[in-house]
Each structure stands twice: as structure tokens, then as C-alpha cells.
Amino acid sequence: MAQATRPTSDVCNSSSDLASSESPVQIKGQTVxxxxxxxxxxxxxxxxxxxxFKQQKLEKEAQKNWDLFYKRNTTKFFKDRHWTTREFEELKACKKFEAQKLVLLEAGCGVGNCIFPLLAEDANIFVYACDFSPRAVEFVKENPLFCSKRCKVFQCDLTSEELQVNIPADSVDVVTLIFVLSAIHPDKMHLSLENIYRVLKPGGIVLFRDYGLYDHAMLRFKSGNKLGENFYVRQDGTRSFFFSRELLVELFTGAGFQSLVNEYVMRETVNKKEGLCVPRVFLQSKFSKPE
Incomplete structure (x- = not known):
């Protein structure tokens, strides 16, 4: 389940995380x-x-809609995420020594916009990467930077297919879950988190970033696109949920995790094409598996 219309840009109800230019100033806090x-x-x-009836059809065709998204956009929709090590210092700090091999799971890897910058930056990272879309997985494998010795990529529905088929239990140091959970039906989100919990080491960390409640993308949906509370469908059939801090903690602690950090990140994004300065709201959080 990758990080989805995705029509044309982030402020047009797309799940691109930062498609427009942004102000460098961001505010973190616990207030909606x-x-x-x-x-x-x-x-x-x-x-x-x-x-x-339509909601059932959307759920049934979720994988097909993701595959069509990647067929249309190939690898050109998202920018590489060079900000992950800046926002999530655990990607470096969780190592006890410099040469330690870090095992990471990118759950919902898309076409590799997060994993390839990480692999280029640190030679001592091994990455498991999975995505709902078989087409996205193939794009990762076709990337010139892909190396099977440093990365294992596979297709997986986090809500129904065991990660342990490809990843040993209790073996992953860090899981990145970035703009992924929002694309999953709320009734199935807990299944994804329980699946991740089983492959994470005791003491391991989940680094989470996704859409926050009242993000501008949520307010841009027109009437007729609402699936449920804070849950919407885009023009291309992909879906997006907008999280409150309280609901996110409830989901993670219900799956056995402990909450370390759970903050709204607020910033302004400039859409130059439309001449708009719009408020973006993300939820950035860190959860651990108890020792």
C-alpha cells in the first residue's frame, strides 16, 4: 500500500506527501x-x-486502483525523500556503533523514494521493502540502485498477508510507515499494525508520518467523496484517511506498541500554479515494541 487521485499534486487531494513547494518553517504540537x-x-x-455498494467495490478493487496509479505515473510522481534522516534521527541513533548493520522495513515502499536515499547514505543498512502494488514492486527492482544483497522487495497486502513469509519474526530494528496507513480501510488498519508488530524486534521502533486531521487535502474533497468519518475517496478510486492523535495512539497501543512521540506537524505549502498558500497538517509519531 503505497504512499496515492493521487491527481496532480498534494493540494489536489493527492497522497503525494510534498509535491508543492513549502515554507521551511513547521510547527509541532499536540493541538489539532x-x-x-x-x-x-x-x-x-x-x-x-x-x-x-460502491464502498465494497472500492475495497475489492483497491489493489487494481493502485496498480493503475503507478501505470499512469510510473516513477515520476513522488520526489525522493531525503528528509527522513532529518525528521527521524532514530535511523542513525538506534545504532549502538557506527558499523552496526541496521535492518529496516519500509512498509508501503511505492517505487523506492524513501529506501534508495537511505541505502545511498548508509552502507550498513539492509532494507525489506513491500508494497500493495505489484507494479510498484517491479519499479523498485528495475531501479539501477537496486541491489538484492542490500534490499529484499516483495508484494504484500499488509492487512491479509503475513510479513513473516518474507521476514523473520522479531528481526527488524526500524519500520518506516510513511503515508501508508491512511490508504487502508479504517476497519483493517489494526491488522496491518499487528502484522508489523510480529516482525519488529523487542525495543524496535516504528517511524510514522501521515495525513493529520484537517489537513488542506481533507478540506478540498467535494461533496460525494466521503466514505466515513475523516475518510475519503479520490477521483481515481484510491482512498485517504486523516488521523487525529488520539485515534492513532489507540490503534498502535491496541496492537501492543508503546507511544514515544505523537505530534501534529503544521506548515504552509505554496501552490504556485494556483497562487495559494495552504495549511498542511501531518501526524509524525514514533512507537516502540516493548522490550
Missing amino acids: RILTNEELEKLQRDQILVSH
Whole structure:
């Protein structure tokens, strides 16, 4: 389940994490973004849900819709995520010594925009990488930087297929879950987290980043795209959920994790094409598996 319309940009209801240019200033905190009266009225008006029949069809065709996304966009939609080591110092700090081999799982790897910068930066990282889309997995394997000695990539539905088929239990130091959980139906999110829990070492860490409640992308959805509370469908059939801190902690602790950090990240993104400066809200969190 990769990090999805994804129409054209992040501010157009896409799940691209940072497609437009951004202000370098960001604010982290535990308080949800305060809506304007206009935004509040819009959300209160939008109460009509997509039909049960269509919702079942979207769930059934979820993998096909992701594959079509990658067929249209190939490897050109997302920028490489060079910010991960800056935002998540655990990718370096969890090593006890410089030459230690770090074992990482990128759950929802897309076409490799996170894993290839990490592999290039640190020779002592081995990466397991999986994605819901078989087409995305093939793009990772076709990347010139792909090396089977340093990376094992495979297709996996985190909600129904055991990671332990490809990864030994209790063997992963760090899991990155970046713009992935939001694409999974809320009723199945706990299954993904329980699956991840089983391959993570005791003391291991999950680094999480995804859409936060009242992000601009949430407010841009038009009437008729709502699937449930804070859950929407894009034009291409891919879906997006917007998390509150409270719900995220409930999901992770319910799967056995301990909460270390759980913050909203607020920043402004400039959409030059539309001449807009829009508020972005992400949730950035760290959870550990008890020793």
C-alpha cells in the first residue's frame, strides 16, 4: 500500500506527501488545527456518504486502483525523500556503533523514494521493502540502485498477508510507515499494525508520518467523496484517511506498541500554479515494541 487521485499534486487531494513547494518553517504540537468558520461549515454540510455498494467495490478493487496509479505515473510522481534522516534521527541513533548493520522495513515502499536515499547514505543498512502494488514492486527492482544483497522487495497486502513469509519474526530494528496507513480501510488498519508488530524486534521502533486531521487535502474533497468519518475517496478510486492523535495512539497501543512521540506537524505549502498558500497538517509519531 503505497504512499496515492493521487491527481496532480498534494493540494489536489493527492497522497503525494510534498509535491508543492513549502515554507521551511513547521510547527509541532499536540493541538489539532483550528478551523475557520467557513471550513467548519463545509465539513458540517458534507454528511452524505458514498453508497455501501460502491464502498465494497472500492475495497475489492483497491489493489487494481493502485496498480493503475503507478501505470499512469510510473516513477515520476513522488520526489525522493531525503528528509527522513532529518525528521527521524532514530535511523542513525538506534545504532549502538557506527558499523552496526541496521535492518529496516519500509512498509508501503511505492517505487523506492524513501529506501534508495537511505541505502545511498548508509552502507550498513539492509532494507525489506513491500508494497500493495505489484507494479510498484517491479519499479523498485528495475531501479539501477537496486541491489538484492542490500534490499529484499516483495508484494504484500499488509492487512491479509503475513510479513513473516518474507521476514523473520522479531528481526527488524526500524519500520518506516510513511503515508501508508491512511490508504487502508479504517476497519483493517489494526491488522496491518499487528502484522508489523510480529516482525519488529523487542525495543524496535516504528517511524510514522501521515495525513493529520484537517489537513488542506481533507478540506478540498467535494461533496460525494466521503466514505466515513475523516475518510475519503479520490477521483481515481484510491482512498485517504486523516488521523487525529488520539485515534492513532489507540490503534498502535491496541496492537501492543508503546507511544514515544505523537505530534501534529503544521506548515504552509505554496501552490504556485494556483497562487495559494495552504495549511498542511501531518501526524509524525514514533512507537516502540516493548522490550
